[in-house]
Amino acid sequence: xxxxxxxxxxxxxxxxxxxxxxxxxxxxxxxxxxxxxxxxxxxxxxxxxxxxxxxxxxxxxxxxxxxxxxxxxxxxxxxxxxxxxxxxxxxxxxxxxxxxxxxxxxxxxxxxxxxxxxxxxxxxxxxxxxxxxxxxxxxxxxxxxxxxxxxxxxxxxxxxxxxxxxxxxxxxxxxxxxxxxxxxxxxxxxxxxxxxxxxxxxxxxxxxxx
Amino acid sequence: xxxxxxxxxxxxxxxxxxxxxxxxxxxxxxxxxxxxxxxxxxxxxxxxxxxxxxxxxxxxxxxxxxxxxxxxxxxxxxxxxxxxxxxxxxxxxxxxxx
Numbered sequence: 255x256x257x258x259x260x261x262x263x264x265x266x267x268x269x270x271x272x273x274x275x276x277x278x279x280x281x282x283x284x285x286x287x288x289x290x291x292x293x294x295x296x297x298x299x300x301x302x303x304x305x306x307x308x309x310x311x312x313x314x315x316x317x318x319x320x321x322x323x324x325x326x327x328x329x330x331x332x333x334x335x336x337x338x339x340x341x342x343x344x345x346x347x348x349x350x351x352x353x354x355x356x357x358x359x360x361x362x363x364x365x366x367x368x369x370x371x372x373x374x375x376x377x378x379x380x381x382x383x384x385x386x387x388x389x390x391x392x393x394x395x396x397x398x399x400x401x402x403x404x405x406x407x408x409x410x411x412x413x414x415x416x417x418x419x420x421x422x423x424x425x426x427x428x429x430x431x432x433x434x435x436x437x438x439x440x441x442x443x444x445x446x447x448x449x450x451x452x453x454x455x456x457x458x459x460x461x462x463x464x
Numbered sequence: 465x466x467x468x469x470x471x472x473x474x475x476x477x478x479x480x481x482x483x484x485x486x487x488x489x490x491x492x493x494x495x496x497x498x499x500x501x502x503x504x505x506x507x508x509x510x511x512x513x514x515x516x517x518x519x520x521x522x523x524x525x526x527x528x529x530x531x532x533x534x535x536x537x538x539x540x541x542x543x544x545x546x547x548x549x550x551x552x553x554x555x556x557x558x559x560x561x562x
Contacts, residue, residue, distance in 0.1 A: 265487035268499055329494030330532070334487065457498055 277449025278319040284442035285312035291435025294428040327457035347394040385415035467555050473548045478510045482545050490536035
């Protein structure tokens with residue numbers, strides 16, 4: 255019977271329909287990871303511009319997609335205060351994780367952390383730290399907002415960053431970056447485009463405006 | 465004693481519309497249409513009935529040059545929906561087991 259609807263499930267379904275069903279968030283992540291693999295390609299731009307190319311592209315793809323594809327198809331919604339509080343929680347979790355990481359880096363620089371510990375971690379310390387930070391942020395987003403795919407993305411990026419350091423010793427640059435990042439990034443981008451095309455099919459442009 | 469069911473909400477399309485608005489703060493006409501699978505005409509007619517009953521609020525606004533119709537549940541609508549759910553729960557509980 256329709257009147258037995260579970261409102262919590264309906265709210266989650268509605269939220270996910272607006273947040274992830276169009277695949278644009280996957281596309282953004284895919285482009286970001288792609289950029290990690292092909293970063294060397296933009297070296298000619300010099301610092302800091304070279305590091306801004308792919309994040310810039312990812313942001314443009316996301317916002318342009320939302321503006322020109324998603325919103326004209328499904329319209330606009332403002333979620334309840336409880337949902338907005340969940341979003342704010344994510345901000346707090348990310349801020350806390352970044353603060354802990356920053357404290358660790360400051361600790362290493364200022365010598366608060368014993369040199370033996372630094373040696374123990376050796377060259378993998380920074381990539382492991384960055385990988386763990388990204389994985390934790392993605393897991394927090396996945397848990398609070400219910401984006402299950404973010405667990406996979408978080409694990410993927412968390413492994414890739416230290417893996418590149420290991421592969422760098424075996425392969426010649428930039429082969430390690432290209433193999434480690436562009437292969438999963440291509441899979442994620444292809445998946446996002448499939449989601450986007452399904453979304454466009456499910457929600458065609460309305461013929462009549464209200 | 466028989467529990468009174470709000471017939472205005474009990475109609476499946478209007479129930480879907482009320483449930484959709486219950487879980488959010490507000491949404492435009494297009495969003496509600498896409499989430500309830502109601503056609504333009506259907507949604508318009510149910511929206512008018514619920515607005516007349518004071519259950520939903522309909523606001524017309526302009527975003528740039530484009531008109532936008534924003535829908536939200538009123539306090540009375542939220543209360544009526546809560547009461548409807550309670551009444552339905554009570555009714556179903558009184559039914560004998562299979």
